[in-house]
Amino acid sequence: MSQQQTTNCITLRGSAQIICEYLKFAINSVLFQRGLYPPETFKTEQQYGITLLMSEDPLIKSFLTNLLTQSEEWILNKKVTKLSLVIINVANKEVLECWDFNVQYEDGDVALSKEKNETVGSKELKKIQQEIREVMLQVAATISYLPLLDCRCSFDVLVHAKPHCDIPEKWAEAEPISIPNAQNVQLKTFSTSLHKMETVVSYKLAD
Amino acid sequence: MAKESDMSLFSDVLEPFRRVINTDPPKDKLSASSKLNFSESNQSLKEDFSNLLSNKRKSTLSSSELLTPEKRSRIEPSANTTTAPPSPWEAKRLKIDLIAAKAQITKLEARVNHQHTIRKEMQILFEEEKASLIDQHKRDERALSDMEERLQVIRKREQELKDEHSEALKEFQESKSKWEKDKADFQKQIADLKDKLLEANVSSKDQISEMKKDMDELLQALEGAQSEVEMLKKEVAKQTNRAEQCTSLRTQLEKQTFELQEVTNKLKELEYERDSYKDWQQQAKTAQKRLSNMAELEKEVIRLRASERCLRDAVCNKLLLEEQVHLLTTRVEALQPVQQELHEAKVKMASLESSLEEWKNAARAHGVDSARALSSVLESALSNQLTAVASHSEAQSQMAQLTEEIATVKYERDKVTAKLNDLQAVRKNQESLIHRLQKRLLLVTRERDSYRQQLDCYEKELTVTLCGESGAGSAALLSARVEQLEKALQGYRDLLAAHDQEAHAKTVEGLRAEASRWREEAETARRETSKLRAQRDQLQAHLERLAAPHRAAKVLHLTDNPAAAAHKEMQVDLEAAQEEIKRLKAALRDGGMAVCPEEMQQMKQQLENSRIKLKRMKEEFTSSAQEYRDVVYMLLGYKIDRTGHKNYRISNMYAESAEEYLTFTLCDDGIEMVHTEYSASLSELVELYLHHHRSIPVFLSALTMDLFTRTTMQQEVQ
Numbered sequence: 001m002s003q004q005q006t007t008n009c010i011t012l013r014g015s016a017q018i019i020c021e022y023l024k025f026a027i028n029s030v031l032f033q034r035g036l037y038p039p040e041t042f043k044t045e046q047q048y049g050i051t052l053l054m055s056e057d058p059l060i061k062s063f064l065t066n067l068l069t070q071s072e073e074w075i076l077n078k079k080v081t082k083l084s085l086v087i088i089n090v091a092n093k094e095v096l097e098c099w100d101f102n103v104q105y106e107d108g109d110v111a112l113s114k115e116k117n118e119t120v121g122s123k124e125l126k127k128i129q130q131e132i133r134e135v136m137l138q139v140a141a142t143i144s145y146l147p148l149l150d151c152r153c154s155f156d157v158l159v160h161a162k163p164h165c166d167i168p169e170k171w172a173e174a175e176p177i178s179i180p181n182a183q184n185v186q187l188k189t190f191s192t193s194l195h196k197m198e199t200v201v202s203y204k205l206a207d
Numbered sequence: 208m209a210k211e212s213d214m215s216l217f218s219d220v221l222e223p224f225r226r227v228i229n230t231d232p233p234k235d236k237l238s239a240s241s242k243l244n245f246s247e248s249n250q251s252l253k254e255d256f257s258n259l260l261s262n263k264r265k266s267t268l269s270s271s272e273l274l275t276p277e278k279r280s281r282i283e284p285s286a287n288t289t290t291a292p293p294s295p296w297e298a299k300r301l302k303i304d305l306i307a308a309k310a311q312i313t314k315l316e317a318r319v320n321h322q323h324t325i326r327k328e329m330q331i332l333f334e335e336e337k338a339s340l341i342d343q344h345k346r347d348e349r350a351l352s353d354m355e356e357r358l359q360v361i362r363k364r365e366q367e368l369k370d371e372h373s374e375a376l377k378e379f380q381e382s383k384s385k386w387e388k389d390k391a392d393f394q395k396q397i398a399d400l401k402d403k404l405l406e407a408n409v410s411s412k413d414q415i416s417e418m419k420k421d422m423d424e425l426l427q428a429l430e431g432a433q434s435e436v437e438m439l440k441k442e443v444a445k446q447t448n449r450a451e452q453c454t455s456l457r458t459q460l461e462k463q464t465f466e467l468q469e470v471t472n473k474l475k476e477l478e479y480e481r482d483s484y485k486d487w488q489q490q491a492k493t494a495q496k497r498l499s500n501m502a503e504l505e506k507e508v509i510r511l512r513a514s515e516r517c518l519r520d521a522v523c524n525k526l527l528l529e530e531q532v533h534l535l536t537t538r539v540e541a542l543q544p545v546q547q548e549l550h551e552a553k554v555k556m557a558s559l560e561s562s563l564e565e566w567k568n569a570a571r572a573h574g575v576d577s578a579r580a581l582s583s584v585l586e587s588a589l590s591n592q593l594t595a596v597a598s599h600s601e602a603q604s605q606m607a608q609l610t611e612e613i614a615t616v617k618y619e620r621d622k623v624t625a626k627l628n629d630l631q632a633v634r635k636n637q638e639s640l641i642h643r644l645q646k647r648l649l650l651v652t653r654e655r656d657s658y659r660q661q662l663d664c665y666e667k668e669l670t671v672t673l674c675g676e677s678g679a680g681s682a683a684l685l686s687a688r689v690e691q692l693e694k695a696l697q698g699y700r701d702l703l704a705a706h707d708q709e710a711h712a713k714t715v716e717g718l719r720a721e722a723s724r725w726r727e728e729a730e731t732a733r734r735e736t737s738k739l740r741a742q743r744d745q746l747q748a749h750l751e752r753l754a755a756p757h758r759a760a761k762v763l764h765l766t767d768n769p770a771a772a773a774h775k776e777m778q779v780d781l782e783a784a785q786e787e788i789k790r791l792k793a794a795l796r797d798g799g800m801a802v803c804p805e806e807m808q809q810m811k812q813q814l815e816n817s818r819i820k821l822k823r824m825k826e827e828f829t830s831s832a833q834e835y836r837d838v839v840y841m842l843l844g845y846k847i848d849r850t851g852h853k854n855y856r857i858s859n860m861y862a863e864s865a866e867e868y869l870t871f872t873l874c875d876d877g878i879e880m881v882h883t884e885y886s887a888s889l890s891e892l893v894e895l896y897l898h899h900h901r902s903i904p905v906f907l908s909a910l911t912m913d914l915f916t917r918t919t920m921q922q923e924v925q
Contacts, residue, residue, distance in 0.1 A: 060769065067765055090773045154773035159763045167763060174764040 010121040015194035016075040020068045028054045033143050048133040078105050082160035090152045095177045102198035121193030131190030138187045181205050404549050411542050418535045425528040432521040642714045653702050657695050844911045861914035
């Protein structure tokens with residue numbers, strides 16, 4: 001009985017880690033799929049039962065590590081509502097695409113939380129990974145309908161935090177972005193029973 | 208008797224069980240008591256036995272006849288053997304007794320058996336009872352343990368509460384001690400301040416008294432000094448008097464000396480030289496003595512002057528002291544407001560204490576004991592107010608929203624009604640149109656029917672005419688036709704009449720139907736508007752929901768993100784490119800000098816080299832040309848100049864002037880002499896050598912020879 005409980009118990013920190021891991025893979029996948037960096041700088045990696053491509057660029061790696069460690073802390077403290085991966089045309093700073101990762105906070109398993117004296121969820125890890133796999137496959141499939149990026153592009157990740165959130169070192173406030181004439185596509189959502197991740201891609205509709 | 212004993216025995220046997228059942232003693236005790244009782248019962252049983260057998264005591268039966276009948280029977284013969292042979296009566300008696308005893312024995316045995324059974328039953332009963340008691344005991348134990356647990360829980364709780372209580376007490380005491388400490392501190396401060404004030408007062412008083420003393424002393428000193436001054440003045444006056452006396456004495460002396468001189472003169476005059484000299488000597492001696500006195504006087508004057516200076520210094524000191532006194536008085540004046548302030552502070556403190564007390568009272572009146580609680584109450588009140596304000600504003604905004612919605616709904620309703628009116632108008636038009644069309648349709652059908660009838664009629668006529676042409680037949684036919692025509696007319700009339708009514712009814716019905724249809728349509732439109740309104744509200748809510756996080760959220764990003772890096776890189780690239788463009792433009796403007804400095808340098812050097820080479824070659828060329836020309840001139844005696852394209856001018860070495868030259872032109876088929884003034888003068892030579900011999904070198908050498916001979920002739924002539 002106790003064995004069963006320990007295997008199905010997800011703490012808040014564990015849930016945040018799952019979310020951040022998903023973000024890492026999702027961002028890398030988008031960078032590869034959208035061709036922002038040359039394909040030879042990516043390396044395959046097995047995750048969620050599928051093969052994903054991870055960037056080997058040290059700059060991108062360090063950027064993502066910095067971003068995700070801070071984001072994990074924020075998600076843990078429920079300070080983040082949304083993370084946006086923005087693809088920008090470098091020449092004129094125009095926003096071409098925006099991948100919104102909406103984070104919603106859920107209560108988890110209330111009874112188990114009471115018992116454990118901390119907020120925990122009881123969703124099976126296998127099921128969560130199954131859900132994430134489905135989202136990742138959808139991300140890979142978006143290439144079929146997203147417009148071609150035929151200019152020099154770069155990306156940025158904007159964190160939509162709560163207004164009272166402190167700004168740590170190396171971070172700055174950014175301008176909120178908007179895409180004129182945008183088309184939104186909602187991908188599948190997944191939940192760790194503590195956090196719910198909603199992935200939306202909005203792109204500029206071709207004229 | 209036996210029966211009675213039986214009953215008592217039974218009751219005796221049962222009694223302990225009853226007691227056991229009723230009292231429910233603990234297990235051990237129960238067993239013990241039961242055992243005890245059993246033994247008791249046994250004893251009583253034994254007693255009964257002995258009572259019963261007491262009759263036989265005198266006979267052979269001993270007291271040990273409690274044993275089983277078999278045993279007794281075994282014992283009996285031995286008893287019999289020990290006694291003397293009995294008499295027949297005795298034997299009979301014994302037999303009777305024996306029989307009676309046997310009967311008794313059997314009875315007793317039966318009773319014993321009965322008792323045994325009773326005992327077994329009792330045992331069974333007892334076992335059951337025991338089991339039930341054990342169960343109960345277990346239950347009791349469980350209940351006891353539960354109760355103990357509960358007791359422990361309660362004790363724990365009690366302990367916790369006690370702890371809490373003690374903590375609260377401690378806290379209370381701490382706060383109390385703190386307050387008391389604060390109070391003591393304050394009191395100490397007050398006492399300190401008081402002490403300080405007193406000290407300040409005392410010190411100021413001391414200072415004042417000291418100053419006064421100082422002043423007194425100074426005044427005394429001043430008086431002393433003044434008296435001294437006066438004394439000194441007197442002395443000075445005396446001294447001046449003395450000095451005056453001295454001067455007067457001197458004048459007197461002078462006078463005397465004058466007189467003496469006069470006297471001496473007189474003496475001289477009178478006694479000539481001797482006496483007068485002596486006198487004069489004496490006089491001089493006295494004068495010298497007086498002069499020494501004079502020096503002493505001067506010394507005294509100096510001393511007096513020094514004392515005067517001392518006095519002046521004393522006066523200065525006095526001034527200083529006066530200044531000090533003034534300073535001290537000012538300080539005292541400065542200290543007085545401090546004292547006043549102290550008083551004021553005291554008063555203020557008292558007022559503050561009273562106000563604090565008032566506050567405390569007010570707080571207590573509101574059921575608040577501590578400042579923290581008061582602040583919390585205030586905070587809660589403030590927060591309530593804030594929430595109220597927030598809710599108020601929210602309500603206002605909601606109201607505004609609702610009013611706006613109402614306006615929009617009204618506008619929509621107006622629109623819908625206008626549309627409805629339009630539609631009704633259209634409907635009326637269409638109704639009239641339908642009506643007209645129906646009418647026309649009816650007319651057309653009637654007409655068609657009439658035509659058909661007529662056609663039938665004509666057919667009939669045709670058949671009739673075909674059948675037989677007779678007057679009567681034609682008349683009948685005509686009448687029939689008239690009839691038919693009349694019928695048709697009637698039909699038309701009927702139709703007209705019916706048509707009017709029918710048409711009216713139809714139109715009315717149609718109109719009604721249409722009206723109901725329109726009504727339905729209006730209803731559906733209304734429904735649709737309500738649905739749309741609901742949808743709009745939903746969308747608005749959604750929009751707000753979407754907009755809300757945007758407004759509420761703070762957008763953050765890492766400062767060194769790839770986009771910024773890429774943009775920076777791009778900027779750098781752009782700047783570099785622009786720089787390069789500028790550089791290239793500048794280079795272009797400068798004539799490409801700065802394209803590649805090394806190459807330029809090389810080229811320049813090469814150019815320089817080639818220039819130098821060219822120059823050298825030119826020099827070489829010119830020198831060689833000159834040399835060649837000189838050689839030609841020296842060897843052939845002609846100076847050849849190239850004047851233009853293919854034109855050559857030659858002047859002879861022996862020509863008399865520079866104007867004597869010949870011009871040749873290079874042609875395709877040789878060289879030709881151009882006519883000049885000089886050539887004209889050489890017509891003979893030209894004729895002979897050019898025209899006759901057609902040889903320019905001969906002509907030229909002839910010319911040379913001619914000119915040479917001419918010049919040599921001249922020289923010879925000379």
